[in-house]
Amino acid sequence: MNLFCIGLSHHSADVETRENFAGHAEIDRVLRACGCNEALLLSTCNRVEVYAASENFVPTDQIARCLARTQMVELDGHLETFYRYEAADCVRHLFRVVSGLDSMVVGETEILGQAKKAYETARVAGAAGKYLHRLFQRAFRVAKHVRTHTEITRGAVSVGSVAVDLAQRIFGNLRNCKVLVLGAGETSERTVRALVSRGLADLRVSNRSPERAEALALAVNGRAISFEQWPEQCAEIDILITSTSSEVPLLSQEKLAPMLRSRIDRPLFIIDIAVPRDVAADVNELDGVYLYDIDSLRSIAEQSLATRRAQVAAAEEIISQHVTEFNESIGRGLNCPAQNPEPPAVGESSLRPSEL
Amino acid sequence: MAIAHTVLELRGGMFRPMQFNFFAVGLGFIFQTAFLSIRGHALGRCPITNLFEVIIFVAWSVALFYMVVGTAYRLSLMGAFTAPLVVLLQLFALLASIDRPHPTKLPANPWLEFHASISLIAYGAFALACIAGVMYLVQERQLKTHQLRSIFYHLPPLSDLFAAITRLLWWGFALYTLGLISGFFVGEPLPWPQIVCAVGVWILYGLILQGRHLRWFAPKRVAALCIIGFSAALTLLWGITFTAQTHTP
Numbered sequence: 001m002n003l004f005c006i007g008l009s010h011h012s013a014d015v016e017t018r019e020n021f022a023g024h025a026e027i028d029r030v031l032r033a034c035g036c037n038e039a040l041l042l043s044t045c046n047r048v049e050v051y052a053a054s055e056n057f058v059p060t061d062q063i064a065r066c067l068a069r070t071q072m073v074e075l076d077g078h079l080e081t082f083y084r085y086e087a088a089d090c091v092r093h094l095f096r097v098v099s100g101l102d103s104m105v106v107g108e109t110e111i112l113g114q115a116k117k118a119y120e121t122a123r124v125a126g127a128a129g130k131y132l133h134r135l136f137q138r139a140f141r142v143a144k145h146v147r148t149h150t151e152i153t154r155g156a157v158s159v160g161s162v163a164v165d166l167a168q169r170i171f172g173n174l175r176n177c178k179v180l181v182l183g184a185g186e187t188s189e190r191t192v193r194a195l196v197s198r199g200l201a202d203l204r205v206s207n208r209s210p211e212r213a214e215a216l217a218l219a220v221n222g223r224a225i226s227f228e229q230w231p232e233q234c235a236e237i238d239i240l241i242t243s244t245s246s247e248v249p250l251l252s253q254e255k256l257a258p259m260l261r262s263r264i265d266r267p268l269f270i271i272d273i274a275v276p277r278d279v280a281a282d283v284n285e286l287d288g289v290y291l292y293d294i295d296s297l298r299s300i301a302e303q304s305l306a307t308r309r310a311q312v313a314a315a316e317e318i319i320s321q322h323v324t325e326f327n328e329s330i331g332r333g334l335n336c337p338a339q340n341p342e343p344p345a346v347g348e349s350s351l352r353p354s355e356l
Numbered sequence: 357m358a359i360a361h362t363v364l365e366l367r368g369g370m371f372r373p374m375q376f377n378f379f380a381v382g383l384g385f386i387f388q389t390a391f392l393s394i395r396g397h398a399l400g401r402c403p404i405t406n407l408f409e410v411i412i413f414v415a416w417s418v419a420l421f422y423m424v425v426g427t428a429y430r431l432s433l434m435g436a437f438t439a440p441l442v443v444l445l446q447l448f449a450l451l452a453s454i455d456r457p458h459p460t461k462l463p464a465n466p467w468l469e470f471h472a473s474i475s476l477i478a479y480g481a482f483a484l485a486c487i488a489g490v491m492y493l494v495q496e497r498q499l500k501t502h503q504l505r506s507i508f509y510h511l512p513p514l515s516d517l518f519a520a521i522t523r524l525l526w527w528g529f530a531l532y533t534l535g536l537i538s539g540f541f542v543g544e545p546l547p548w549p550q551i552v553c554a555v556g557v558w559i560l561y562g563l564i565l566q567g568r569h570l571r572w573f574a575p576k577r578v579a580a581l582c583i584i585g586f587s588a589a590l591t592l593l594w595g596i597t598f599t600a601q602t603h604t605p
Binding site for chain 1: 495499500502504506508509511512513514515516518568571572573574575576577
């Protein structure tokens with residue numbers, strides 16, 4: 001039995017090409033009709049891949065034709081964007097994909113959920129048999145192994161998620177935190193939305209233009225505060241997000257220090273994403289105040305990404321071990337094929353080495 | 357084991373908050389309990405008759421509070437900070453040749469034993485508050501300087517650490533107060549310098565708690581004061597057990 005993978009990803013094709021070959025509702029049936037005994041389609045925003053097992057060789061262009069969303073899509077000019085992995089290379093590729101090593105943001109974990117969903121769909125449709133079952137169950141174990149034995153998923157890699165990560169390191173649970181958003185810009189809205197996703201409920205928005213403050217407050221389920229009143233809020237809030245277009249700093253050490261006296265036991269996290277900055281740098285010297293500007297947030301995001309990249313070698317090593325083990329086990333399996341195999345659902349079974 | 361495990365993992369650029377440290381300290385705690393139990397049976401009383409036993413008892417109290425607090429606050433990395441303190445205390449006790457039997461067999465005095473043991477258990481709480489203080493300062497420093505090391509992602513949030521410090525201080529203070537009061541029922545004259553020093557430590561911890569309650573001190577100061585307070589308490593303990601052997605139960 002030939003195990004192979006044919007597909008395209010963000011590495012090889014632009015989004016338009018990926019859209020054209022994203023598959024369709026009848027894909028399982030079509031793939032089996034063109035010679036695949038087992039077939040599974042993994043389609044995400046960054047990749048479209050077919051994992052298949054077949055008795056005979058199935059050419060790449062035949063699979064590409066199956067993936068085309070309509071008959072109108074021309075293969076010419078697109079065929080070279082497809083890659084093909086056979087046998088051990090196919091196994092390695094899948095293990096890398098589900099572990100997040102092949103993702104646009106190295107170490108992202110969403111792909112594992114997407115792969116599990118793709119496997120489940122193929123299993124329910126009867127398109128995934130014993131070979132793909134073994135391959136994918138093993139891949140899910142590899143992804144878990146990589147995640148727990150390396151720091152490939154560590155740290156946040158975008159400004160918004162770094163801000164959320166830092167807020168959690170300061171306050172723990174964000175549910176009871178009070179946030180003031182100063183300046184109703186796009187970046188501050190994204191940051192607020194990231195915080196809201198972690199359960200934050202008390203949001204106040206202030207802007208020179210009251211209409212924009214009202215609009216953002218409505219969008220994030222907060223309340224608008226008049227721009228003249230925002231300094232008084234500093235005695236109450238836990239997180240301040242500023243992104244105004246002010247030419248001079250709005251908050252200095254002299255202004256903030258008296259407001260902090262009544263809240264000495266509570267930290268204040270300031271996220272200043274304005275350029276030029278809204279908060280004077282010396283504010284960070286005050287006890288209990290943690291000031292991060294856009295550069296420091298970006299620097300942490302880059303640091304996390306670098307850490308993740310540094311873990312790639314360790315992850316590859318783990319994957320290599322699993323590829324060797326899997327190939328040995330599948331070799332034994334080919335000589336002595338399992339009798340049954342109605343593959344179980346995701347999570348119902350994870351194969352032990354002895355089962356392989 | 358806990359120290360080696362954490363150092364190896366952090367040097368490798370990662371630390372998994374697994375249960376390893378908890379079990380390593382837990383195993384040590386079982387051995388400590390066994391030792392104190394055997395020694396207690398041999399002496400026919402609470403085994404805190406000389407400096408060696410007192411130090412082992414303090415190390416046991418530290419491990420005891422870690423088992424309670426570390427689980428309650430899920431401060432997995434606290435094991436890595438607790439283990440060095442326990443190891444240092446025990447190493448000192450073993451290497452300093454201070455396990456000298458008391459020249460005379462001391463008569464059993466339940467009040468004196470209660471006074472000494474409850475005070476030493478309070479030391480366990482103060483020691484752990486000191487450890488949580490160190491963790492707070494490490495985390496706070498990283499947040500201030502924006503230099504986030506591998507350990508940053510495994511230390512608990514500042515708010516959780518501060519809550520742990522506050523509770524440990526209250527536990528330690530309540531137990532220490534109980535120990536101090538019971539000292540007046542031992543039926544033996546207590547040396548004045550010891551009483552003054554013990555009351556001094558009690559006042560110091562009382563002030564830290566009062567300062568925290570009335571918001572005189574920022575959390576960072578409270579964390580630093582926990583370290584200073586425990587250093588003072590250790591000095592007092594040394595003074596009591598080393599210079600006043602006759603009073604030690």
